[in-house]
Amino acid sequence: MLEVANLRAGYGPIEVLRGIDLTVAAGEIVALLGSNGAGKSTLNNNISGLYRPFEGTIRFDGKDITGTSSTQIVEAGLVQVPEGRRVFPNLTVRDNLELGSYRRGKPARAQNLERVLTTFPRLRERLRQAAGTLSGGEQQMLAIGRGLMAEPRLLILDEPSLGLSPLLVEEMFALIGRLNADGLAILLVEQNVMQSLTIAHRAYVLENGRIALQGKAAELAEHPGLRKSYLGH
Incomplete structure (x- = not known):
């Protein structure tokens, strides 16, 4: 591959x-x-x-x-989840995730979002929160979830x-x-x-x-x- x-x-x-x-x-x-x-x-x-x-x-x-x-x-x-998470701190968790499908995965955005939230239930609870208010572990989940939104x-x-x-x-x-x-x-x-x-x-x-x-x-x-x-x- x-x-x-x-x-x-x-x-x-x-x-x-x-x-x-x-x-x-x-x-x-x-x-x-x-x-x-x-x-x-x-x-x-x-x-x-x-x-x-x-x-x-x-x-x-x-x-x-x-x-x-x-x-x-x-x-x-081919999608990279970079070191240091690099989430957009002032955007909500939902916005961060949806940005992951900007280049790829847009037609299936809703299904992919549901799949990511099933994988990371903690993100579902925090969809409206600013990403910068999440703990380090939650930000790492968000960074991986954002990568998964692009259907890698x-x-x-x-x-x-x-x-x-x-x-x-x-x-x-x-x-x-x-x-x-x-x-x-x-x-x-x-x-x-x-x-x-x-x-x-x-x-x-x-x-x-x-x-x-x-x-x-x-x-x-x-x-x-x-x-x-x-x-x-």
């Missing part, structure tokens, strides 16, 4: 990604793991069309989308557990598992290594702009180098 080949990218003269190869198949959860500054968001932003790579190709559904505008990429069904075929989740309490982190990962069980392909970009590996099918570990490890998630969870780097044992 998504194929990234020999991707080199960065900002101005600074190269951040140094030849990345990565794939996501239909129906998969693929985790992209790495510490802060490893280049995860740079990769997301190039896949989503916010930046143009220096070299390499990005294909979605067999079509070359390298350097295509972010608008066209969303219209194709592949959803990129950038650090969905960041800043959440341990209990909400559990809830968030359970939700990601349920979305995938309904058939949605997900690229999960996370610092939370071990929890990501429990729900992902496959994973890539990004270090200093290169893929340091890749493989089945269950096997990587037992990898001694990974455990040492991220768990200290």
Whole structure:
């Protein structure tokens, strides 16, 4: 579904990604793991069309989308939920959700809204509230709900557990598992290594702009180098 080949990218003269190869198949959860500054968001932003790579190709559904505008990429069904939630604080929860279907999913807006509110009952209770008054966990639900309004075929989740309490982190990962069980392909970009590996099918570990490890998630969870780097044992 998504194929990234020999991707080199960065900002101005600074190269951040140094030849990345990565794939996501239909129906998969693929985790992209790495510490802060490893280049995860740079990769997301190039896949989503916010930046143009220096070299390499990005294909979605067999079509070359390298350097295509972010608008066209969303219209194709590749949707990113950005790090930091980025909700519109002064708009209501309903308005935030409906903005998700601005480029894609407009004809089925009412059905999609109902589906999102069934997935996130807490948002139904707060439809008329300003998004800025929600808790951090509720804002993360709203950001994901807004992404779902665009009827994604592949959803990129950038650090969905960041800043959440341990209990909400559990809830968030359970939700990601349920979305995938309904058939949605997900690229999960996370610092939370071990929890990501429990729900992902496959994973890539990004270090200093290169893929340091890749493989089945269950096997990587037992990898001694990974455990040492991220768990200290």
